[in-house]
Amino acid sequence: MTRVWRTARYVIDLAVPRVMAIVNVTPDSFSDGGVHASARDAIQACERLIGEGADILDIGGESTRPGSPALPLDEELARVLPVLTEAVKLGVPISIDTYKPEVMRVALDLGVDIVNDVWALRQPGAREAVASHRSCGVCLMHMHRDPQTMQTMPMEGEVVSALLSFWETQVAALRALHVAPDRVCLDPGIGFGKTVAQNFALLARQRELLAAGHPLLCGWSRKSSLGAVTGIDAARDRALPSVVAAVLAVERGASIVRVHDVRDTVSAFAVWRAARGA
Numbered sequence: 001m002t003r004v005w006r007t008a009r010y011v012i013d014l015a016v017p018r019v020m021a022i023v024n025v026t027p028d029s030f031s032d033g034g035v036h037a038s039a040r041d042a043i044q045a046c047e048r049l050i051g052e053g054a055d056i057l058d059i060g061g062e063s064t065r066p067g068s069p070a071l072p073l074d075e076e077l078a079r080v081l082p083v084l085t086e087a088v089k090l091g092v093p094i095s096i097d098t099y100k101p102e103v104m105r106v107a108l109d110l111g112v113d114i115v116n117d118v119w120a121l122r123q124p125g126a127r128e129a130v131a132s133h134r135s136c137g138v139c140l141m142h143m144h145r146d147p148q149t150m151q152t153m154p155m156e157g158e159v160v161s162a163l164l165s166f167w168e169t170q171v172a173a174l175r176a177l178h179v180a181p182d183r184v185c186l187d188p189g190i191g192f193g194k195t196v197a198q199n200f201a202l203l204a205r206q207r208e209l210l211a212a213g214h215p216l217l218c219g220w221s222r223k224s225s226l227g228a229v230t231g232i233d234a235a236r237d238r239a240l241p242s243v244v245a246a247v248l249a250v251e252r253g254a255s256i257v258r259v260h261d262v263r264d265t266v267s268a269f270a271v272w273r274a275a276r277g278a
Helices: 039-051 073-087 101-110 126-131 160-176 196-204 206-212 224-230 239-251 262-277
Strands: 004-006 011-013 018-024 056-060 094-097 114-117 137-141 184-187 256-259
Touching: 018 039, 018 262, 039 056, 039 073, 056 073, 056 114, 073 094, 073 101, 094 101, 101 114, 101 126, 114 126, 126 160, 137 160, 160 184, 160 196, 160 206, 196 206, 196 224, 196 239, 224 239, 239 256, 239 262, 256 262
Parallel strands: 018 056, 018 256, 056 094, 094 114, 114 137, 137 184
Antiparallel strands: 004 011
16 A cells, blocks of 8 residues: 555655644534635634644535535535635645536646545546546545435445445546556545444444555544444534544554544644654
């Protein structure tokens, strides 16, 4: 497995765990909807998150929480373009969280480094949008069904082999378009069409997912499964279990964690590294 993630402007060293900070430019995301509703607020958040130790900024304009409706293309572009235009000047890799190929192309033309797609480039034209760029990074997430139905009809059966089979198909499709392996990382899609038990099975057996041959990006931050086992109902109050899950994910081989609570996660990784080096 490669120990770097090659992106448009940066080759990200994965010898140490990397923190991807979530910047939702949305009014309706499950945990932080409306917090960064204006471009100015979002850019200030980006600067703050970099100061807290974020290695990558993941900017998205459409909520993919369970049951969320699809967002029109023009509205997504209006939300994210002013933020991306400024964010690419901040000196860290920038990721666009989108499944729309039109948004991917515009973002990459602005200098964005990574496409982070909950649909794993399965929307028409998405693979071609990534393949036409000479070096952008891409994250392929596993999602069962779609945001509107994924939690009303979640997966059935054993999940690890299902994810490995899914990724094998999606990665092969990218390689057929000559996308280099070191541009690709994989996300198991915690909470995206999976039961609580399946999500924790993925964490317990996460090392088996490394057989896919690409770095893992894991997003446990504030997810409802953490609320289910802790009894913490409000997503914004799940910072502590989110940090614990992030450390466990890294301990089990994840290279990148996607988080809301950057400072707490970075601090936890400092303790983790100190214990490993002692």
